[in-house]
Amino acid sequence: xxxxxxxxxxxxxxxxxxxxxxxxxxxxxxxxxxxxxxxxxxxxxxxxxxxxxxxxxxxxxxxxxxxxxxxxxxxxxxxxxxxxxxxxxxxxxxxxxxxxxxxxxxxxxxxxxxxxxxxxxxxxxxxxxxxxxxxxxxxxxxxxxxxxxxxxxxxxxxxxxxxxxxxxxxxxxxxxxxxxxxxxxxxxxxxxxxxxxxxxxxxxxxxxxxxxxxxxxxxxxxxxxxxxxxxxxxxxxxxxxxxxxxxxxxxxxxxxxxxxxxxxxxxxxxxxxxxxxxxxxxxxxxxxxxxxxxxxxxxxxxxxxxxxxxxxxxxxxxxxxxxxxxxxxxxxxxxxxxxxxxxxxxxxxxxxxxxxxxxxxxxxxxxxxxxxxxxxxxxx
Numbered sequence: 490x491x492x493x494x495x496x497x498x499x500x501x502x503x504x505x506x507x508x509x510x511x512x513x514x515x516x517x518x519x520x521x522x523x524x525x526x527x528x529x530x531x532x533x534x535x536x537x538x539x540x541x542x543x544x545x546x547x548x549x550x551x552x553x554x555x556x557x558x559x560x561x562x563x564x565x566x567x568x569x570x571x572x573x574x575x576x577x578x579x580x581x582x583x584x585x586x587x588x589x590x591x592x593x594x595x596x597x598x599x600x601x602x603x604x605x606x607x608x609x610x611x612x613x614x615x616x617x618x619x620x621x622x623x624x625x626x627x628x629x630x631x632x633x634x635x636x637x638x639x640x641x642x643x644x645x646x647x648x649x650x651x652x653x654x655x656x657x658x659x660x661x662x663x664x665x666x667x668x669x670x671x672x673x674x675x676x677x678x679x680x681x682x683x684x685x686x687x688x689x690x691x692x693x694x695x696x697x698x699x700x701x702x703x704x705x706x707x708x709x710x711x712x713x714x715x716x717x718x719x720x721x722x723x724x725x726x727x728x729x730x731x732x733x734x735x736x737x738x739x740x741x742x743x744x745x746x747x748x749x750x751x752x753x754x755x756x757x758x759x760x761x762x763x764x765x766x767x768x769x770x771x772x773x774x775x776x777x778x779x780x781x782x783x784x785x786x787x788x789x790x791x792x793x794x795x796x797x798x799x800x801x802x803x804x805x806x807x808x809x810x811x812x813x814x815x816x817x818x819x820x821x822x823x824x825x826x827x828x829x830x831x832x833x834x835x836x837x838x839x840x841x842x843x844x845x846x847x848x849x850x851x852x853x854x855x856x857x858x859x860x861x862x863x864x865x866x867x868x869x
Contacts, residue, residue, distance in 0.1 A: 491526040492867065493590055494518060498598035499532040499579075501571060504702050504733060504758055506671075506783040507598050507621075510647075512539060512548075513672035514596075517860035519547040525867065530586065532579055551590070553582045576603045583607055587614060594642075594867065605633065608640050615642035619669075621651060622780040622802070634660045643866075645669040647781045650802035667866065672859035673786045674851065683763035683791055689756070690765070696727040696754075697833075698769040700762050700784045701776070703734030708775040708798070708820070710736075710743055715775075715825045717747045722830070726752075731765060733758040766791040771832050777819070779803040786854045789813065789847035794840050796832045813847035 498511040515527035528549035529536055533556040536543070543550050580603045587595065587607060596617045597604045608616040618641055644666045646652040656663050690696070701707040709730060716728045730740070730753070737755070744753050759765070762784075766772060772788035774797040779785070781803035788795050789807075795814030797804040808814040817828040832840070852858065 491524060492594070493592035494525055494527045494867070495587070495590060495592040495595045496527060496529045496598070497532075497595060497601075497604050498529070499575070499600045500535050501568060502702070502734075503535070503538065505599075509783065510671040510673070511598055512542070512546075513675070513856050514859060514863065515548045516546045517672055517856045517863065521857065521860045522864055525864070528590070528592070530583075533575070551586055553579065553586070572600055572602075575600060579603050580607065584610060587611060596645075602633070605637050605641075608637065616640065617643045617645060619645045619647075620655060621647050622778055631660065638662070638665075641665065643667055647671045648802045648806050650806050651780055654802070669862055669866070670854050670859060671781060671783070672856040673781075673783050673854040674790050675856045676790065676852070679763050679787075679790055682761045683767040685761060685764045687764050687768065690729070690754070690768075692768075694727055695725060695770055696729045696768075697771040697773055697829075698729045698731070698765055699773045699775065700731045700766075701774075702758075703730075703732045703736040703740060705736065706777050707732070708777050709740055711820055711822075711825075712773060712775040713740065713743050713747065713749065713753060715822055715829070716753060717749055718822070719826055719829055720749070720752055723833070726770065726833075728753045729756065729765065729769070730754070731756045731759055731762060762787065763791055766793055769793060771796060771829075773829070774798060774804065775819075775825075776800055776804070781807060781854070785814075786851045789844075789851035792844050792848055794832055794844055795847060796828055807847075807850065809846075809850070812843065813850055814843055 496511050496515055498507060500508050515529055518525040518527045526549060528551060531550050531552040533554040536550060583603055584607055592614055594615045594617055595604060598619050601618065638661050644655065644661050646655065646666065646668055647670055649668055652666050652668050655661060655666050699712055703709060740755060744750060766788055772793040772795050774782065774785060776798055778800050785795060785797065785804060785807055797808055797814060797816055798819040799805055799816040800819055808816050815828050815832050818824040
């Protein structure tokens with residue numbers, strides 16, 4: 490008999506990397522085993538765009554509301570207000586779904602409060618919470634996690650550093666916290682996507698690339714200001730930034746104020762980034778935090794040299810003392826410029842070694858590797 494696995498990951502922005510992780514995780518169970526029946530709860534229509542992919546991947550879907558939120562809800566207070574209203578409205582329908590489906594496991598990703606509270610009502614369902622990043626333990630979150638620590642069956646973290654952090658916080662039992670790397674890449678698909686022709690960039694230009702949502706976390710203003718200084722030394726290279734988000738207008742104004750329109754190209758979110766990565770000279774990540782940093786793994790699979798801020802938890806762990814790329818001190822303009830120039834001009838032997846090491850490490854984040862870890866855990 491198949492074990493039902495419910496995935497809970499309501500989201501208000503489809504560019505959030507967790508969305509990809511949830512789909513790929515469910516896809517790994519349906520692709521590589523007949524023992525599991527993965528089902529994604531489509532809380533308010535946020536998974537509608539994936540309906541065909543869910544069907545072809547043999548992933549179940551249960552829709553609760555049909556709210557049709559067409560645009561991302563940006564801004565701290567707007568998003569928090571939405572979370573509060575949503576949590577109140579969704580609670581009872583969620584209880585009914587879990588009661589009806591009687592899943593073996595519920596894996597919780599985003600907007601966690603309604604499911605965490607719902608866990609008190611079910612004895613035979615095991616609730617697993619995924620925690621990533623460097624969680625801000627405010628009084629309410631600490632109180633809630635402490636109450637739920639005995640009820641939660643397990644905690645999954647995508648990096649070892651996050652696991653170690655949670656152990657130090659002493660909220661959950663050490664024996665409940667497991668490393669489960671995110672399913673970020675499917676190598677056979679990427680091999681095809683990176684060969685696709687690029688139509689909106691001249692094939693003659695040399696460019697470095699950065700990819701991510703245009704939010705405070707990604708720290709693109711720092712990257713643009715740094716590049717305005719570097720271009721005085723390198724006038725033959727351009728900066729390409731791919732992403733969408735609430736800081737788009739702010740970044741466009743900054744580009745105009747620094748008179749960088751001719752060398753900084755801001756492009757909208759794209760479903761295929763691999764052809765852009767493959768044709769770039771260098772991948773740059775300036776984030777304030779990442780865990781693990783999906784685009785780091787994607788760049789490594791595309792055999793790109795990575796220049797990243799030295800932030801917890803993903804970049805420091807993945808770059809691994811610069812064996813798999815180059816690190817610069819976060820928000821340090823002088824160090825960034827130094828490491829940027831080094832990354833472009835250092836000896837080829839050194840850089841090839843870093844790229845090979847990164848690509849080998851990135852294979853730990855394939856869908857199949859994730860399946861082997863997750864299936865072994867769920868079976869036992």
